[in-house]
Amino acid sequence: MSGFDGNRVYSVTVNDAPMPLGIEQPAEAERLLFEFMMQYRVGGEFIYRDKLRANVLLKQFYLEVDLQHIGLFNEELAHTIQDQPGEIMPLFEAAATRAARNILFPLVKGGQEGSDAATAAVPNLQITIRTGMNMLQFRDLKADTLNKLVRVPGIVISTSVLSSRATKLHLQCRACRATKIIFPSGGLGGVGGGGDRGLPRVCDAPEPEGQKKDCPMDPYLIIHSKSTFADHQTLKLQEAPDMVPVGELPKHMLLSADRHLTGRVVPGSRVVATGIYSTFESAKNRTTSGATALRNPYLRVIHLEMSSPSTSGSGGSNPFGVQFTPEEEEEFGEMARSEGFYERFAKSVAPSIYGSLDIKKAIACLLFGGSKKILPDGMRLRGDINVLLLGDPGTAKSQLLKFVEKAAPIAVYTSGKGSSAAGLTASVQRDAVSREFYLEGGAMVLADTGVVCIDEFDKMRDEDRVAIHEAMEQQTISIAKAGITTVLNSRTSVLAAANPVWGRYDEGRSPGENIDFQTTILSRFDMIFIVKDEHNEQRDRTIAKHVMNIHMNRTNENNDENGEAVGEIDIDKMKRYIAYCKSKCAPRLSAEAQEMLSSHFVGLRKQVQEVERDNDERSSIPITVRQLEALVRISESLAKMTLSPTVQLHHVEESIRLFKYSTMDAVSAGSVEGLSRGELNDEMTRIEKELRRRLPVGWSTSYQSLVREFVTQQGYSSHALERTLFVLEKREVVRFSGQKKVVHRCGV
Numbered sequence: 001m002s003g004f005d006g007n008r009v010y011s012v013t014v015n016d017a018p019m020p021l022g023i024e025q026p027a028e029a030e031r032l033l034f035e036f037m038m039q040y041r042v043g044g045e046f047i048y049r050d051k052l053r054a055n056v057l058l059k060q061f062y063l064e065v066d067l068q069h070i071g072l073f074n075e076e077l078a079h080t081i082q083d084q085p086g087e088i089m090p091l092f093e094a095a096a097t098r099a100a101r102n103i104l105f106p107l108v109k110g111g112q113e114g115s116d117a118a119t120a121a122v123p124n125l126q127i128t129i130r131t132g133m134n135m136l137q138f139r140d141l142k143a144d145t146l147n148k149l150v151r152v153p154g155i156v157i158s159t160s161v162l163s164s165r166a167t168k169l170h171l172q173c174r175a176c177r178a179t180k181i182i183f184p185s186g187g188l189g190g191v192g193g194g195g196d197r198g199l200p201r202v203c204d205a206p207e208p209e210g211q212k213k214d215c216p217m218d219p220y221l222i223i224h225s226k227s228t229f230a231d232h233q234t235l236k237l238q239e240a241p242d243m244v245p246v247g248e249l250p251k252h253m254l255l256s257a258d259r260h261l262t263g264r265v266v267p268g269s270r271v272v273a274t275g276i277y278s279t280f281e282s283a284k285n286r287t288t289s290g291a292t293a294l295r296n297p298y299l300r301v302i303h304l305e306m307s308s309p310s311t312s313g314s315g316g317s318n319p320f321g322v323q324f325t326p327e328e329e330e331e332f333g334e335m336a337r338s339e340g341f342y343e344r345f346a347k348s349v350a351p352s353i354y355g356s357l358d359i360k361k362a363i364a365c366l367l368f369g370g371s372k373k374i375l376p377d378g379m380r381l382r383g384d385i386n387v388l389l390l391g392d393p394g395t396a397k398s399q400l401l402k403f404v405e406k407a408a409p410i411a412v413y414t415s416g417k418g419s420s421a422a423g424l425t426a427s428v429q430r431d432a433v434s435r436e437f438y439l440e441g442g443a444m445v446l447a448d449t450g451v452v453c454i455d456e457f458d459k460m461r462d463e464d465r466v467a468i469h470e471a472m473e474q475q476t477i478s479i480a481k482a483g484i485t486t487v488l489n490s491r492t493s494v495l496a497a498a499n500p501v502w503g504r505y506d507e508g509r510s511p512g513e514n515i516d517f518q519t520t521i522l523s524r525f526d527m528i529f530i531v532k533d534e535h536n537e538q539r540d541r542t543i544a545k546h547v548m549n550i551h552m553n554r555t556n557e558n559n560d561e562n563g564e565a566v567g568e569i570d571i572d573k574m575k576r577y578i579a580y581c582k583s584k585c586a587p588r589l590s591a592e593a594q595e596m597l598s599s600h601f602v603g604l605r606k607q608v609q610e611v612e613r614d615n616d617e618r619s620s621i622p623i624t625v626r627q628l629e630a631l632v633r634i635s636e637s638l639a640k641m642t643l644s645p646t647v648q649l650h651h652v653e654e655s656i657r658l659f660k661y662s663t664m665d666a667v668s669a670g671s672v673e674g675l676s677r678g679e680l681n682d683e684m685t686r687i688e689k690e691l692r693r694r695l696p697v698g699w700s701t702s703y704q705s706l707v708r709e710f711v712t713q714q715g716y717s718s719h720a721l722e723r724t725l726f727v728l729e730k731r732e733v734v735r736f737s738g739q740k741k742v743v744h745r746c747g748v
Contacts, residue, residue, distance in 0.1 A: 170226035178205030370633030391531025397497035410450025421467035526630035587639035
């Protein structure tokens, strides 16, 4: 070390008692930090010296330091950094700059400013400090954390344009031409706030001999060409939706990032920001409010950790920023290998809701998602699964959505009437200070790589529903408004719940009449479930008993439909398991699975064609190539659920069964008792003709005699007769009396 540190004055403390390392001895603190950088080593490697040298040679004038290492080197130093970061950081940067000059120019006297070459080659460095401190939520940032080092997680909702903040100002008096150099303080307020605030009011140059100096007030002009500036950017951080207590708005916070920390993040990325919690006086407060010392808090960023997938689309090794311990990984492996895990997982989805196992299986698939593929020509195929639940009121659709919001690692819950197109995609806002436009991401952007649950999907306005077309298939949101044209990522799964047009599902009408959505949006859903509230005494009893058990807190008697007890997976473990599978596993199709899927798809198309021919109308639920991709995705997610790297035949069979149960069921809905809908309609028109002939206006007859005549004698199906009478009653052609025993013909 002697060669490096020659010609240096060392000071030795005389007292034995160690002085508390305070800011009283800034020189001592700087010396310690300098030593830390030059001497700290892990094993035989001087990590910071080497890192510093590599960075400076690459012309990257910053250094990332781990607070843990400082703690190991000198514990008090680490405490001081946490308690007084505002005072220590400039010393740290000075020490780092000195160390860098020492390393690159060892022969210059002690690395002091003796050489212009050293100063020119190594400008002031920036230190970023990485800590493993506990994270504080926005609501825990109180007055006692002011000016301390804090670590806050959140979602970046908007980033400002890079601006330049002055670090050194070269001033000249406009009257006597005297120059002066000042170093404005950083921060959000201060000179950075714009205007001429903070410049000296009077010229303090000495008077020239023989003439009176006569400089006006505010004489100084800034000479920009000789001043130095640093990049500066303000970010707006919002707390993650899952941290917000019910009934409160999410809190926002301004972050001020400078130099190398600027331009790191885009709106929608989840970050953990480490910084100094400080305050600034906003321009608004100065002018309007009478309170003198009212100040707004903000965070001076010292380090940014990204916890979301990298924007390059590589996805990183771990999309959710969750670390798994080896024990956990082992446990997850055992879970995946255990017998009947898929069934068990499906039953653990919303365990308080009875039955509808197939829907729960579909939701389990949605939570895991398939594999995202990027083709050689840059085209992306989405891996996320979208599910639509369409059904009668009271079938626990919203409960399922609420459960998914809790179980998915990232989720946003919105409701149809309460969300606009801009709220779902992105809105363009105007910055109050700089008057420029910036983007604020909406629900689909915030839930990137997660799930968006949209309730009351049918109550949305059509133009708002169109906004999510692109997000569902292309997984991007393109914006062109107010001079901003951009594309945002929204790699989300959509789980939507809707009611049919008439509130309840009307059996007599085709699915197309019941589902009032456009074909364009229906084809983007991988699975469409029609949930009917069927009357079945046995099932109603079981459900009633189940509901009463829940209300009496007897949930441990969870039995499935066969009366077997169900093993539960609790919701936190579920969350972590899903995150683990998503980060570790991306299954591919095996050759047999591929063959089976393609041949099956052709069969499906044929089936739809037959249904269309029978009913003499185009099916409102299309079966397109998208549905083939849907089958592939469902198979992949089933494989991912058990951490299997390839998709086997049984996965494909299950995915085909789920698809048949959901979408194909919806396509052929409305055909009853072996009759297709077309034949049923023919029968109904014939019966109606007969009825009108047989019952003149004002006459009446008993229901039984009609059944005898039409069903037993003429061979019509009883279902067709019931439907016809139902429709005629709706049109007020007939009315019933005496508990539907007598039929009166009342109108034309």
